[in-house]
Structure formats: structure tokens, C-alpha cells
Amino acid sequence: MDRPGGSGGFAVGIDIGGTKTAVGLVDEQGRVLARLEMPTRPELGFERAVRQWIRAVEQLLEQVRLETTQLRGIGVGCAGPVDPRTGRIHNPYTLPGWEDCDVVTALQERFGVKVRLENDADAAVVGEWWVGAARGHDPVVMLTFGTGVGGGILLGGRIYRGSRGQHPELGHVLVSESGPRCYCGMEGCLESLASGTALATAGTPHGWTEASAVLTAAEQGHPVAEAIVARATRAAADAAWTLAHAFLPARFVLGGGLMRRLFDRFAAAMRERWARATQIRGHSIEVCRAALGSDAGLVGAAALGLGRFPE
Ligand SMILES: [Zn+2]
Structure with missing residues (x-):
């Protein structure tokens, strides 16, 4: 049997989100050869999660008939604050109980390859830059x-890092003077208004306990649901205004599960805002849907594993 991907290398990408984790085997062209998905379940403990990731990698290798020795590296994108230098995660809010856990060592020891850890949004922007909507x-x-x-920023061919290698948290830029209180320490940040959790929280008193239920009700013309989605859209457009003025990106990429149903609406609101800008050429910014969809983080993590991207 021909090896998929020809003579190139293979890497594993692991994308750890607050609710689910995806593990994929990716070739040097950025193609996902096989993938597995599992609930993250931080409450069941970190050790169990590591065993699960290792088992998933073993299964994927078996599925495409690769030996461990053919694996060039593993990249991990993880939600929230992480330390890429120590391989430890620090996310007490979305991954409670995993504070200061070492994501790298166990994988490195089991598979004998280099393992790199980045924030999941940074991994996603790397994926989109490598083979997706922001290519080139x-x-x-x-x-x-x-x-x-x-949120992630790619600048000068590298992941933009803050002081001490920290990941800037674009999801917590302030967009409203009054808004729900967020764990970031402020009320009215982007995440408090435009995340899946924000939609579900605002929808719960009306019987919509999940973001998807709010979206469905809004699509059916329910005025309360529509107001919740309109508020999220306004928050996203306000944040895009600020980020456009701060960074003037060539591409502004929108990803994540909510964009399957909200991309057109968010993108239109952003374009409308930018068209009003007089101090920057807002119309030169192209807003695009993540071409890799929900695989952006996984593919980007694999690019890191392949050593295709500077540390
Ligand atoms: Zn916040």
C-alpha cells in the first residue's frame, strides 16, 4: 500500500478545547489523514486525559498504518493561557483542575518525538496561515x-507573543461598558457577549440552554433570541474595529463552531464598521471564514509538530 502523503513527514495535532478534544494525523501538505474526537472532561483528571490522547495517537497511527518511528512530532493547541516554554497549561476556568499540568513530557516519552504546546487560537492562526484562508x-x-x-495574531511570520512568552487574550478586549461579568476580571468583554457560553447564558431564562437553540430561535424570528444574537454581533464588530486599528491585518479570519451559522452575519457587521474608518484603510482588510473549519487548531498544531513554524 502506498503511504499517504508520499515521502513527507507526518505529525500529530491535538486541539484541546473546553468541551472537546480533537486528535489528528496530518501530512506535510496539511491534509488530515485521520482524526478522532473525544469529550475533554477535565473533571475526570489530567492523567486520564493524557492516557486518552496517547491511545488516540496509537489508534490513528494504526489506522493509516504508520509506525511510531515515522512520526516527526506532535503539536498541542490548548484553550486558555499556556506556557509554550515549559509545556504547562494554566487555565483554571475552562480546564479546572489542570492548572500547571505538563502536557508535553508524557507524550514526548511515549512517542520519542518533540512535542510543542501553544494556545489553541495561536495554533488555529498557524493552521490558517499554513494551508488555509490566510495563506501567504x-x-x-x-x-x-x-x-x-x-484569538491569535501572526506577525512577521511568527506567533505574536506578549511579555514572558504569554499569549495575548483577544477574546477579553472590552466592547461594552455594561455587560455580563467575566472570569477575566471585567464586565462587557467580547467573550462575555459573543461566545457560545454567552449565548447560552442569555438564552437560559427563555428556555434555550445551548447556543445552538438561541441561534435556531433567532432564525425563526423570535425577538428575544434575535436581540441576543444582535448583541453578540455588535460585540464582535466592535472588537473587530479595535483590532483592525491596533493591528491592521491583511486577513481577519473568523473560526470556531459558532461561525458555521454566524459567519455571514458577523463578517457583514465587521465590514460595515471598517467601511466607516477614516484613519485606516478598513476596506483593505479582508475578513474570511476559517478555511479549515474546526480543524484549524488541529492542523496548526500539526504544523508546529512538523517544525514548519518558528518557535
Ligand atoms: Zn472576559
Whole structure:
């Protein structure tokens, strides 16, 4: 049997989100050869999760008939604050109980390859830049609207990092003076208004306990649901205004599960805002849907595993 991907290398990408984790085997062209998905379940403990990731990698290798020795590396994108230098995660809010857990060592020991850890939104922007909607563009700003709101910036061919290698949290830029209180320490940040959690929280008193239920009710013309979605759209457009003025990206990429149903609406609101800008050429910014869909983080993590992207 021919090896998929020819003579190139293979890497594993692991995308750890607050509710689900995806593990994929990716070739040097950025193609996902096989993938597995599982609930994240932080409450069941970190050790169990690591065993699950290892088993998933073993299964994927078996599925495409690769030996462990053919694996070039593993990249992990994880929700929330992470330390890429130590391989540890620090996310007490979306991954409670996993504070200061070491994501890298156990995988490295089991598979004998280099393992790199990045924030999941950073992994996603790398994926979109490598083989997706932002290919060949720089700078790139990406926002991912899922359980929370993540963001990554690619600048000068590298992941933009803050002081001490920290990941800037674009999901917590302030967009409203009054809004729901967020765990980030402020009320009215983007995540508090435009995340899946925000939609579900606002919808719960009306019987819509999940973001998808709010979206369905809004699509059916329910005025309360429509107001919740309109508020989220306004928050996203306000954040895009601020980020456009701060970074003037060539591409502004929108990803995450919510964009399957809200991309057109969010993108239109952003374009409308930017068209009013007088101090930047807002119309030169192209807003695009993540071409890799929900695989952006996984593919980007694999690019890191392949060593295709500078540390
Ligand atoms: Zn916040």
C-alpha cells in the first residue's frame, strides 16, 4: 500500500478545547489523514486525559498504518493561557483542575518525538496561515468563537507573543461598558457577549440552554433570541474595529463552531464598521471564514509538530 502523503513527514495535532478534544494525523501538505474526537472532561483528571490522547495517537497511527518511528512530532493547541516554554497549561476556568499540568513530557516519552504546546487560537492562526484562508498573508488576526472566544495574531511570520512568552487574550478586549461579568476580571468583554457560553447564558431564562437553540430561535424570528444574537454581533464588530486599528491585518479570519451559522452575519457587521474608518484603510482588510473549519487548531498544531513554524 502506498503511504499517504508520499515521502513527507507526518505529525500529530491535538486541539484541546473546553468541551472537546480533537486528535489528528496530518501530512506535510496539511491534509488530515485521520482524526478522532473525544469529550475533554477535565473533571475526570489530567492523567486520564493524557492516557486518552496517547491511545488516540496509537489508534490513528494504526489506522493509516504508520509506525511510531515515522512520526516527526506532535503539536498541542490548548484553550486558555499556556506556557509554550515549559509545556504547562494554566487555565483554571475552562480546564479546572489542570492548572500547571505538563502536557508535553508524557507524550514526548511515549512517542520519542518533540512535542510543542501553544494556545489553541495561536495554533488555529498557524493552521490558517499554513494551508488555509490566510495563506501567504501577514499580519493575520484570527478570532475563534466557540465555548469561549480565542484569538491569535501572526506577525512577521511568527506567533505574536506578549511579555514572558504569554499569549495575548483577544477574546477579553472590552466592547461594552455594561455587560455580563467575566472570569477575566471585567464586565462587557467580547467573550462575555459573543461566545457560545454567552449565548447560552442569555438564552437560559427563555428556555434555550445551548447556543445552538438561541441561534435556531433567532432564525425563526423570535425577538428575544434575535436581540441576543444582535448583541453578540455588535460585540464582535466592535472588537473587530479595535483590532483592525491596533493591528491592521491583511486577513481577519473568523473560526470556531459558532461561525458555521454566524459567519455571514458577523463578517457583514465587521465590514460595515471598517467601511466607516477614516484613519485606516478598513476596506483593505479582508475578513474570511476559517478555511479549515474546526480543524484549524488541529492542523496548526500539526504544523508546529512538523517544525514548519518558528518557535
Ligand atoms: Zn472576559
